[in-house]
Amino acid sequence: MNSDVNRSPPLGRVTIADVAREAGVSVPTVSKVVNGRYGVAPATFKRVTEVVAALGYETSLVAASLRRQRTNVIGILVPEFESFSAELLKGISTAATGTGYELLAYSALAPGGISAGWERRSLSRLAGTLIDGAIIVTPTLLMPTTSIPVVAIDPHDGPGGPSTIDSDNIGGARVATGHLIELGHRRIAHIRGRSDLASAQLREAGYRESLENAGIPFDSTLVCDGEYQAALTAKAARELLMRPDRPTAVFAANDMSALGVLDAARELGLRVPEDVSVIGFDDVPEAASSKPPLTTMAQPLLDMGAQALRMLVKLLDGEDIPNHVQLPAELVVRASTGPAPIGF
Amino acid sequence: MNSDVNRSPPLGRVTIADVAREAGVSVPTVSKVVNGRYGVAPATFKRVTEVVAALGYETSLVAASLRRQRTNVIGILVPEFESFSAELLKGISTAATGTGYELLAYSALAPGGISAGWERRSLSRLAGTLIDGAIIVTPTLLMPTTSIPVVAIDPHDGPGGPSTIDSDNIGGARVATGHLIELGHRRIAHIRGRSDLASAQLREAGYRESLENAGIPFDSTLVCDGEYQAALTAKAARELLMRPDRPTAVFAANDMSALGVLDAARELGLRVPEDVSVIGFDDVPEAASSKPPLTTMAQPLLDMGAQALRMLVKLLDGEDIPNHVQLPAELVVRASTGPAPIGF
């Protein structure tokens, strides 16, 4: 079935065949010109180049990647685009300019929330053909072997997987809790993060250690789950703050949950930090513009993204990279923490 | 899983052929099972499903998209991932959850900065096969016809193109300039944005109108180019602020350039807002955490992204959508603007 009838040029996408026909040469010749290969007469080269420009032709990533082994595209796999991954993306983008790699950020956005194994499915869908390597943000699965080079940011952890980047979660949590203790707080609650992430477990561990070091007995009723999300946290925090023996301070596992605590406090008419102190983790941009501005443990998110990209590029170049890179977390004191109220 | 005795996956990616071989069926049968089509015997279905799970197979987006007409993937084309596009991305992501569409954000990251026509090339690379529709951020080209549905955010403008979304740039600029005038400023400089974008031109127009309405003569020496970038702006602003007859206020075309002005002022030992007032545009997250926090015209970036996505989905469903949607820009007064210094 030769349905290759001449169609008017700009109806659909311009394919390599359109260029070939227009330039009066064969398809492979166009391919050679486009890919800068030798073996094309200067005159032909010029004519084809002109037609390419005139028609605005660009090789289809899909078709090319299917045939070729290398695409020069780096994939960034995220569960969704929110503040945390967006910051990483900025850092990645900055570090990627000039490397010759293109960036493809992908989110499968499962309807019923983030489903287990999303990273494996996403990787399978893109790897091998579309992307040369991937940066995976908050993977929850152990992926001992992957078909392409991978660097993970803030992963579930575990040995034998890809190289990982995170910040000093346990140390940061100690500092955060210590900050509250120094302010005189004794009843300090903790909103836990996503249980499938090492960062959440380490932050809880740091919280408990810090309590213990200060001789404050651990009270399990002061710990609840926020899953790193503002809405979920607000609900849990409301109950916590309505108790007669409510905590005077809350260490939220990340900024989004800290913002949730702020919401809950506002609803209940509690003043921050006069009635309750709140500290978060991440230093996402929103932390600076909340009311009051959030005291938090800053993770160098831009740096983490940039380093991840550099590591992945090295990996793609066949160089060795460290198995694990940890960046520091720093206390940023804003206005959501203050001295413990007297009488508590 | 039951049998973790995975026979080592064929080195690379697991393909449909691997599954077929392992399950003892033909490739199309696997395809049918994977895509949930009818016409497969229960026993076969079960066996294939098991092999798929054991091998961790997932259909390649690339191969499937090449053959299929619809991929259920929406592309978001950006020149680079920075604060502005990142905010839009968050809004898009939120609006996309539950729609059944996956998100693919793409940045070609041209080495020598953003090159003209990037959006056309990017679209050509992805459209037709990989993505069903696209949201293009700050396109500078007129694209009267595209092969797939497109919605543009903050475009170069021009009739006949795709549906566009922006905020009230000219009105916002009037308000911004008016804010400075009300504070008593008369020598007000303007840092222009990217000349290839309508938003930049409209903001300059609003600035000039506002000046004229207040009876302040336009002084072309008070206008310089910042290209929406902090570094470029800082350089230009330094010269501006070193002049003996320096302006007492600066309206920067966006927040990034406003931050550049802040940098320049700091370098020169000028206090903001005591010596110079600075106002930006966008209300990017960074604006709230600068020193001093930036007064700016807030664009509803999350909303703009969300609306763009909803419009694109309607377009993909064959519904009609407005040709142009404009959202309001609102003055957010922080700490970078104050009364004009006396004696100027």
Place this chain on the structure above:
DNA sequence: CTGTTAGCGCGTTCAT
């Protein structure tokens, strides 16, 4: 119900 055939758009040997 299952397997066979035929491409999708492109890049790559080989022949000319």
Place this chain on the structure above:
DNA sequence: ATGAACGCGCTAACAG
């Protein structure tokens, strides 16, 4: 220097 033939992984149409 150029073109014909083939294959990448997958799926739509049909044949069996």
